[in-house]
Amino acid sequence: MRSAADELLAVLDDTVSRGQHIIELLIGEATFTVGNHYPPDDVYDHATGAGFFYHAHPADPRPRVSGPQPLPEHGHFHLFVNRRAVPRGVKPLKRPGRPTKNWGLCHLAAIAMDVRGVPSRVFTTNQQLSQEWVYPAPVVIDLLDRFEIGDPCLRTPVSAWVTSMAVLFRPQIVFLLRGRDRILAPEAGHCAFKSADRDEPLEITSHVEIDIDRQIATVDRALKYAKKRGVSN
Numbered sequence: 001m002r003s004a005a006d007e008l009l010a011v012l013d014d015t016v017s018r019g020q021h022i023i024e025l026l027i028g029e030a031t032f033t034v035g036n037h038y039p040p041d042d043v044y045d046h047a048t049g050a051g052f053f054y055h056a057h058p059a060d061p062r063p064r065v066s067g068p069q070p071l072p073e074h075g076h077f078h079l080f081v082n083r084r085a086v087p088r089g090v091k092p093l094k095r096p097g098r099p100t101k102n103w104g105l106c107h108l109a110a111i112a113m114d115v116r117g118v119p120s121r122v123f124t125t126n127q128q129l130s131q132e133w134v135y136p137a138p139v140v141i142d143l144l145d146r147f148e149i150g151d152p153c154l155r156t157p158v159s160a161w162v163t164s165m166a167v168l169f170r171p172q173i174v175f176l177l178r179g180r181d182r183i184l185a186p187e188a189g190h191c192a193f194k195s196a197d198r199d200e201p202l203e204i205t206s207h208v209e210i211d212i213d214r215q216i217a218t219v220d221r222a223l224k225y226a227k228k229r230g231v232s233n
């Protein structure tokens with residue numbers, strides 16, 4: 001995780017020193033349009049099966065009846081891996097309805113950026129949002145650990161930022177995936193994929209706020225403690 005933090009900081013230092021931002025690098029000169037994917041054809045490494053895209057959903061004018069209000073965001077990255085890495089015989093919790101452009105993908109997590117362009121939270125989704133194959137958390141966590149954009153043609157600062165974030169915030173993503181499974185379990189009463197506080201499809205199954213500086217400080221504290229205890233890695 002420390003090396004992921006180093007890579008992330010290197011990307012941020014590099015982009016800031018050039019007066020850029022990773023979202024700017026993604027969007028380029030185009031006008032940011034809600035619903036469009038950035039880049040338009042997504043980033044997808046055919047060798048590793050890992051990919052991502054950035055986009056924003058139309059604002060929902062309906063107020064929530066209860067629960068935390070969603071934080072204002074500029075958009076979010078969806079991270080996914082092709083399900084071909086899933087061992088044979090593993091049953092999905094949910095299959096996509098019909099083949100689409102992204103058929104065969106398993107969603108890992110999403111990283112939201114606030115209106116300042118700062119990563120603000122990570123969250124999991126269900127099929128309402130991304131039309132993916134939904135596998136149990138342990139399977140998705142294995143896929144998360146395979147998330148790699150290794151194709152040299154795709155190794156951009158944005159790809160490096162996304163892959164570093166997936167490693168740095170792995171503990172939160174693992175926590176969220178396990179929480180997602182509890183939410184989607186039939187015994188939880190949400191088997192129809194309905195939200196608890198209003199009668200509509202549940203889109204975000206679990207989420208947690210994130211802070212890069214706080215995360216790196218936590219990693220450093222853990223490493224310092226491990227070193228003191230004589231624990232390697």
Ligand SMILES: [Zn+2]
Pocket residue numbers: 055056057076078129
């Ligand atoms: Zn989305």
